[in-house]
Amino acid sequence: MRIVVDLNKCQGYAQCAFLAPDVFTMHGEEALLYNPLAAEEHRDAVARAAAACPVQAITVEGLHEGAPVEPVQVFTGAPWEPRDGR
Template sequence: MRIAVDLNRCQFYAQCCFLAPEAFRLEAEQVLAYHPHPDDALREKVVRAAAACPTGAILIDHRDLSR
């Protein structure tokens, strides 16, 4: 699966890090790191993380328009 986080919308609440720590991690107070291609086995966790994000910053299976 593919994910992207709109870092302009992310407010670093870290709900995603608690719900899917394999895919999201806060590296510093305002630095979110994420895996852009998490294993499909993590889909349920990642979907829950996206649903829990207060700012709707997590996009799942988005189309990469840069290619």
């Protein structure tokens, strides 16, 4: 899969680095470093990281359509609860 991050959009929230630390890392407080050709084993983590980006700066080419991605908790200061009661 191929990852592209629009670094003009990226605001350094670091949700991607939290959710997929093997692919995304923060260098200092604002500079994002990432592997543009992530291994298949990181597919789910990369999908969650892209979905969690507050400014939607991450584009991922090559994700398999229809494959399930488990929800994750992103810290917002309040406890996370599934909407469907699971």
